[in-house]
Amino acid sequence: MKRLFPLLRNTLRLLPLILVLSAASLVSEVPARPQPLILIVSSSQLPPYQQVVQGFNNSLKQRFPEALINTFFLDHDLMKTQATLLQIKTRHPDTLFTLGTKATQEMQAMFPDRPQVVTMILDGQLLEHSQQSTGVVLNFPPKVHFDWLRRLLPEAKRVCLLYNPAENAPLFAELEKAAKNSQLELYGIPVERLAQLPAALKSVSRHGDILLGLPDKTVYSSKTAKAILLSTFRNRIPFAGLSRYWVKAGALYALDWDYLDLGRQCGEMMVQILEGTAVADIAPAIPAAVRYVINMKTAEHLRLTLDPSVVQEATEVFQ
Amino acid sequence: MKKRILSLLSLATIVCGQTDLVQAEAEPDFGASAEEELLFQDIPSVYSASKYEQKVSQAPARVSIVTQEEIQRYGYRTFADILRSLPGFYISYDNNYSYVGVRGFGMPGDYNTRILMLVDGHRLNDNIFDSVYVDTAFVLDLDLIDRVEVVRGPSSSLYGSNAFFGIINVITKKGRDLDGIESSITAGSHQSYQGRLSYGKRYQNGLELLLSGSYYDSQGRTNLYYQEFDDPATNHGVAEEADDDRFDQLFFRMSYGDLSLEALYADREKGIPTAPWEVEFNNTGTRTWDTHWFVDLRYQHLHESGTEIAARLFFDRYDYDGDYVYDYGPPSDLVTIKDRDVGEWWGSEVHVSRHFFSDHRLTLGGEYRGSLTQEQKTYDAYDLWLDSNPEINVWALFIQDEWALLDTLLLNVGLRHDQYDSFGASTNPRLALIYSPLAETTLKLLYGRAFRAPTVYELYYHDGYTTAKPNTQIDPETIDSFELVWEQQLNRNVRSAVSLYHNEIKHLIAYTVDPDDGLFYFDNQNAAQAYGTEFSIEGKWDNGCLANLSYTYQDAENKDTGERLVNSPLHMVKLNIMAPVVTNILDGGLELQYESGRKTVSGAETDETLLTNLVLVSKGWLKGMTVSTGVYNLFDVAYDFPGSEEHAQDMLRQDGRTFQLKINYLF
Numbered sequence: 001m002k003r004l005f006p007l008l009r010n011t012l013r014l015l016p017l018i019l020v021l022s023a024a025s026l027v028s029e030v031p032a033r034p035q036p037l038i039l040i041v042s043s044s045q046l047p048p049y050q051q052v053v054q055g056f057n058n059s060l061k062q063r064f065p066e067a068l069i070n071t072f073f074l075d076h077d078l079m080k081t082q083a084t085l086l087q088i089k090t091r092h093p094d095t096l097f098t099l100g101t102k103a104t105q106e107m108q109a110m111f112p113d114r115p116q117v118v119t120m121i122l123d124g125q126l127l128e129h130s131q132q133s134t135g136v137v138l139n140f141p142p143k144v145h146f147d148w149l150r151r152l153l154p155e156a157k158r159v160c161l162l163y164n165p166a167e168n169a170p171l172f173a174e175l176e177k178a179a180k181n182s183q184l185e186l187y188g189i190p191v192e193r194l195a196q197l198p199a200a201l202k203s204v205s206r207h208g209d210i211l212l213g214l215p216d217k218t219v220y221s222s223k224t225a226k227a228i229l230l231s232t233f234r235n236r237i238p239f240a241g242l243s244r245y246w247v248k249a250g251a252l253y254a255l256d257w258d259y260l261d262l263g264r265q266c267g268e269m270m271v272q273i274l275e276g277t278a279v280a281d282i283a284p285a286i287p288a289a290v291r292y293v294i295n296m297k298t299a300e301h302l303r304l305t306l307d308p309s310v311v312q313e314a315t316e317v318f319q
Numbered sequence: 320m321k322k323r324i325l326s327l328l329s330l331a332t333i334v335c336g337q338t339d340l341v342q343a344e345a346e347p348d349f350g351a352s353a354e355e356e357l358l359f360q361d362i363p364s365v366y367s368a369s370k371y372e373q374k375v376s377q378a379p380a381r382v383s384i385v386t387q388e389e390i391q392r393y394g395y396r397t398f399a400d401i402l403r404s405l406p407g408f409y410i411s412y413d414n415n416y417s418y419v420g421v422r423g424f425g426m427p428g429d430y431n432t433r434i435l436m437l438v439d440g441h442r443l444n445d446n447i448f449d450s451v452y453v454d455t456a457f458v459l460d461l462d463l464i465d466r467v468e469v470v471r472g473p474s475s476s477l478y479g480s481n482a483f484f485g486i487i488n489v490i491t492k493k494g495r496d497l498d499g500i501e502s503s504i505t506a507g508s509h510q511s512y513q514g515r516l517s518y519g520k521r522y523q524n525g526l527e528l529l530l531s532g533s534y535y536d537s538q539g540r541t542n543l544y545y546q547e548f549d550d551p552a553t554n555h556g557v558a559e560e561a562d563d564d565r566f567d568q569l570f571f572r573m574s575y576g577d578l579s580l581e582a583l584y585a586d587r588e589k590g591i592p593t594a595p596w597e598v599e600f601n602n603t604g605t606r607t608w609d610t611h612w613f614v615d616l617r618y619q620h621l622h623e624s625g626t627e628i629a630a631r632l633f634f635d636r637y638d639y640d641g642d643y644v645y646d647y648g649p650p651s652d653l654v655t656i657k658d659r660d661v662g663e664w665w666g667s668e669v670h671v672s673r674h675f676f677s678d679h680r681l682t683l684g685g686e687y688r689g690s691l692t693q694e695q696k697t698y699d700a701y702d703l704w705l706d707s708n709p710e711i712n713v714w715a716l717f718i719q720d721e722w723a724l725l726d727t728l729l730l731n732v733g734l735r736h737d738q739y740d741s742f743g744a745s746t747n748p749r750l751a752l753i754y755s756p757l758a759e760t761t762l763k764l765l766y767g768r769a770f771r772a773p774t775v776y777e778l779y780y781h782d783g784y785t786t787a788k789p790n791t792q793i794d795p796e797t798i799d800s801f802e803l804v805w806e807q808q809l810n811r812n813v814r815s816a817v818s819l820y821h822n823e824i825k826h827l828i829a830y831t832v833d834p835d836d837g838l839f840y841f842d843n844q845n846a847a848q849a850y851g852t853e854f855s856i857e858g859k860w861d862n863g864c865l866a867n868l869s870y871t872y873q874d875a876e877n878k879d880t881g882e883r884l885v886n887s888p889l890h891m892v893k894l895n896i897m898a899p900v901v902t903n904i905l906d907g908g909l910e911l912q913y914e915s916g917r918k919t920v921s922g923a924e925t926d927e928t929l930l931t932n933l934v935l936v937s938k939g940w941l942k943g944m945t946v947s948t949g950v951y952n953l954f955d956v957a958y959d960f961p962g963s964e965e966h967a968q969d970m971l972r973q974d975g976r977t978f979q980l981k982i983n984y985l986f
Contacts, residue, residue: 046359100355122354138355155523189621195674195723196625203621207525207576215354225362236495242357249362303498 036064036094036274040071041107043100043120048259049073052099052119055263056270063271074103085110095273097266101126108133115279117269119262122215127284134282136265140255142178144290145212145240150182152253152292152310153210153238160187160208160237162200162228164218171214191219197227205235213242213251225249236302244293248318252298256315258289291315376761379731379751380485381804381818381853383469387492389865390461392897392908394934394949396507396979398457401467402487404895406853406869408469409914410453411886411960413971414543414562415591415607417454421484422471422822423849423875425886427920427963428830433483433771435474439491439572439581441615444481445637446662446690446711449774455564456609458585460515460533462503462983463570465492472820473769473800476733476749479686479715480772483798484822491572491581494519494527500986508977509562511537526575533568540974543592545600547967553600558592561603565589577620586610595965596786599644604655608640627672637662645699656699656782662775663692670717678723686715693775697782704783709775711740729753737770741778745770745795759808766802770795773828777841787839794843796826813858822849823878830964839964847884849875863906865897886961888914900935908934919961921969928958945983952976 040056042049053071060067072088074081085106096111098104099120107116108130118127118135127133149156159179163172172188179186187207189200197219204211211232213220220228220242229250232239241251269282293316299306311317383405395401399417402408409420411427419431430450436443438459443451452458467489474482497519505513517531539562549556566587573580588608594600613635620628641658670684689712697705717735724730731751738744749767756762773793781789802820809815826843833840851873858866871891875884883889892913900907910932916924934949952975959970 043355044359048359120355122358138358157523158525190623190625192625193674193677195680199621199625199627199672202619206574206619209525215357217354220357222356222360222362229362235493243359245358245360245362 035066035068037068037070037091038095038097038270039088039091039093039107040069040097041088041099041103042071042073043098043102043104045073048257049099049120051259052263052266055260056097056267057263058260059264059267060270064274067274074100074106095270097270104133115273117266117273119266124284132279134269134279134284136262136269136285136287138257138287139215140290141286142175143182145175145214145255146178146182146184148255148290148292149184149210149212149240152294152306153304156184156209156238158185158187158207158209160189160204160211161214162189162191162197162204162211162219163214163216164192165190166192167218168214168216175214191216194218194224197224201228201231205231205237208237210238210240212240213246213254215242233298233301238298238302238304244316247293247295247298247316250298251295252302252304253292253294253314256291256293257287258291261289262287293318376755376806377729377753378470379733379749379753379763380474380765381471381763381802381816383471385467385469387462387465389895389897390464391945391947392865392906392934392936393895393910394908394932394936394947394951394979394981395461396951397455398453398461401461402453402469403912404893404910405469406855406871406891406893407471407851407873409888409891411917412454412973413595413960413963413966414539414593415589415595416452416456419453420886422820422851423873423884423887424484424822424824424847426827426829426884427886427961428965432481432774435478435481435483435486437486437488438583439615440488440617440631441581441613441633442478442666442688443611445611445635446664446688446693447637447639447660447695447774448776449481449771452587452609455535455537455566455589456585456587458568458583458611459489459491459570460531460568462501462515463491463517463529463531465490465496471818472765472802473747473749473767473798475737475745475747475769476735476767477717477719479713479735479737480745480770480795483769483771483796491570492519492529493521493574494529494572495521497529497985501983502986503981503983505979505981507537507979508974509537509539509541511535511564511979527573529570529572531568531570533566535564535566537564539563539590539592543972545593545968547969548594548600556600558594558601561590561592561601561605563588563590563603577618579617579619581615581617582613584610584612593962593966593968593971595963596643597645597967599646599653602644602653604642604644604653606642608638610636610638612636625674628669629671630667630669632665632667634665635663654699654701656697656704659694659696659698660776661692661694662690664688664690680721682717682719684717686713686717688713695775695779697780702783704785705779705781707775707779707789709741709779711775713737713739713772727755729755737772739772742772742793742795745772745797761804761806763802763804763806765800765804767800768797769800770797771828773841777828780841784838788833788836790840790842793828793841794826796824796828796843798825799823809856812860813856815854815856817852817854819852820850822875824848845880846878847875848878849873851875862902863897863899865895867893867895869893883918885920886917888917890915904937904939906936906938908932908936910934917961919969920964923969925959925961925970928956930956930958943985947979947981947983949979949981950976951979 072084096107096114096116098107098118101121104118104126116133118133122138124137176186189203191197191200233250238252241247241254243254244256247254265288272282292314294314295318385401399410402419403410407422411418430448432449436451469487471485474486478486501517503515513535515533519529521527541560543558545556569584571582590603590606598605615633618630639660643656645654647654666688668686670682672682674680690710694708695705715735715737719733722730733749736746747768752764754762772795778791779789781787800822802818804818806816824847827847828841829844830841853871855869875887894911896909898907913929915927918924931953932951933953936947938945955976959972962968962971
């Protein structure tokens with residue numbers, strides 16, 4: 001008992017201090033704005049994805065420096081991906097930012113009622129399926145493709161397109177219309193199955209001044225990449241590839257993305273959501289900035305003389 | 320010797336492989352599945368890829384492809400040089416024509432009738448001898464070749480007669496490959512000169528044009544010594560200035576969309592120093608002229624439904640003139656016996672391909688070749704001995720199905736029926752099972768039958784019954800071939816192929832002597848067979864290195880007597896290495912060819928030989944200019960090929976060390 005009295009006495013002496021600190025603590029728990037939890041889930045750790053994440057973070061932090069951001073990368077290993085998804089499931093995000101089809105589909109299923117900003121996808125339907133999703137799709141509009149084609153290869157008139165009608169008939173119709181407006185002739189060559197590709201490529205060599213590569217699951221895959229690149233290379237048909245990776249492998253050029261800017265665009269969408277705009281009111285967008293990469297070794301093989309400004313302005317030039 | 324070659328390849332592998340390690344790409348990340356995977360995964364570069372790998376691995380045969388780059392870098396001078404570099408192929412030369420031997424069969428007197436040669440799909444074998452030329456009489460300047468596709472094994476199920484041991488399809492360059500004017504000048508040993516001027520362009524309206532002309536002139540070897548003629552009456556066995564060679568060639572190709580028109584003209588004159596057929600030795604009047612021209616109109620269309628249609632209409636003319644100087648004396652009475660042969664034929668072919676039931680690709684086709692002229696004349700100043708002009712037409716129907724039994728298993732079945740005016744019908748099948756258990760591995764089990772129709776020359780030739788007589792009762796010869804092929808991609812840069820084959824030939828048509836009257840004639844003779852294996856390993860690296868090593872074992876024998884066939888080396892080893900000597904400035908091409916001895920007509924055997932060729936090619940000195948210089952038979956090895964029945968020489972000595980300098984300029 002004797003020991004208890006000194007403790008009580010000291011506590012009473014400290015009481016005013018405790019009261020002051022408690023009051024201060026109560027004041028600080030009332031934030032100026034709520035501290036939102038944002039989950040970033042990416043399908044890949046490749047540099048372009050990381051740049052998008054960086055651009056997103058930079059953009060978001062300007063308006064919401066206090067936002068809590070948790071970033072997850074899915075792995076190509078199924079077990080690791082499952083483990084990551086279990087970890088994500090324990091979180092209760094306010095909003096999500098997803099990169100790539102795999103991450104987007106997983107998050108749409110896991111948090112169907114949470115607003116989601118999406119990018120690094122080609123399939124715009126992913127955004128249509130969910131009322132809570134918006135974002136920036138990677139596809140450039142047909143006009144953008146043709147404008148750049150005319151600038152890079154002004155002499156090319158006959159543009160060949162390999163596509164599976166079951167998959168891309170609407171896109172082909174859209175391209176056909178845009179080609180006419182750009183005074184180009186579009187030769188669509190249907191490829192319904194992989195086995196038809198060799199004949200289609202022969203037809204490209206007879207009819208085309210250029211092969212325009214646009215995403216089509218039947219035509220362009222890791223299985224067909226070599227055949228397409230080799231055929232266009234051998235037949236000296238310029239090939240507008242799908243990305244810088246295709247250009248590095250031998251395509252003449254490809255439109256490319258400013259990944260930091262893609263992140264910035266998505267960051268701005270996220271800011272709007274956090275400020276209270278309904279997702280339904282934020283229309284999906286296309287990339288605001290267009291870049292391109294070219295392969296000079298291929299240009300030399302094709303005996304093409306590119307305008308020096310075209311070479312200078314390219315984001316990347318493979319020699 | 321083998322050890323030396325293997326060491327060299329190992330060295331090439333080490334040198335080139337190390338560079339490749341430096342340039343190796345990071346493994347692609349497949350985390351981004353779905354569509355965007357197309358955008359962000361690494362793709363193998365076309366610059367290091369084997370350009371026709373897919374074509375080779377999916378074909379129902381063992382296929383080799385020689386590209387223009389290889390033709391240039393190894394400094395090949397004739398088409399025979401290209402074929403000689405391939406596993407299973409060998410060449411012989413009698414100072415008039417070069418002859419192709421395949422898989423142990425290179426019978427003397429065969430004017431290359433057991434291979435089918437195509438130029439852009441157009442059949443080159445003529446309608447008198449069924450022959451094709453691979454020497455300076457070959458119809459195209461080698462600079463105009465884009466690539467040569469060599470398909471081994473019987474292919475009569477698609478191509479009919481002559482596709483006996485294989486087919487050789489020469490794919491020419493397109494106008495876009497030149498995109499301007501290109502010229503080349505060549506100078507070489509034996510006062511040989513060659514010039515070419517070409518123009519090619521693909522215009523903005525889609526029209527594409529290639530026009531080219533070439534000229535070649537060679538004095539040949541000025542003094543050729545033949546022991547068999549070593550007599551004061553025959554200039555002590557020395558044939559003087561009788562080896563001259565000359566050709567002119569024109570090539571035209573125009574295409575617009577699905578239509579293309581191709582025309583070609585080639586004539587060649589060659590002096591014959593060997594005095595065959597007992598002609599007067601050391602007489603420059605003995606010589607041959609070969610002229611071949613054709614026009615070929617082609618239509619290819621890919622219908623929206625996926626149906627491929629190809630049709631062709633063509634006309635060919637071939638002229639063979641031969642002057643053979645004989646001394647009818649004593650007293651000396653020099654008379655020229657003249658062969659004047661003219662072949663004219665036209666034809667058409669159509670084939671349609673379409674996919675059915677998702678796993679079948681069916682090809683149906685038909686072909687007609689009508690002879691307008693098949694004239695053979697032999698005469699001298701006194702007599703007309705041979706004047707024959709039969710008319711043998713042929714039509715054919717064929718069907719082929721490629722059936723994907725599984726994702727990894729493809730069955731290729733083909734059948735063709737040919738109907739000849741002469742001997743009747745021949746129907747030939749082909750079966751191929753192609754199994755790819757892994758992306759890097761392909762196994763092929765092949766069976767095929769082919770035939771060769773007797774030629775007009777074999778059926779009707781005689782010289783007034785002086786030394787030769789006709790025989791119109793010859794049946795087609797046939798071959799049944801069984802083959803197992805294993806193709807393996809060892810790593811990104813190196814691939815290998817092994818094949819084991821067995822060929823059974825029946826009713827072999829050969830030149831023989833009738834013991835009753837001592838006259839030469841052609842007839843179906845003994846059966847023959849061959850067992851063999853071909854192994855090759857080839858590598859291609861990003862830094863421009865290319866190496867190819869092959870070994871061939873071929874045991875071909877007369878089935879009745881068990882005797883080894885004449886002109887058939889048992890072993891062949893070939894090594895080709897191409898590497899930059901000074902990056903972007905100078906490339907080197909080294910070629911080593913070993914073969915064991917060949918049995919001659921008399922039963923003797925030629926010595927084994929190892930030939931070395933070295934070529935340096937420079938591209939970087941002046942824009943548009945390529946300079947190449949080559950030394951052939953670098954170590955001046957003395958070697959012989961077997962002579963033929965018509966030669967007094969059992970063996971014919973070949974060229975020693977020779978040189979060539981070539982300048983190409985693209986304006």
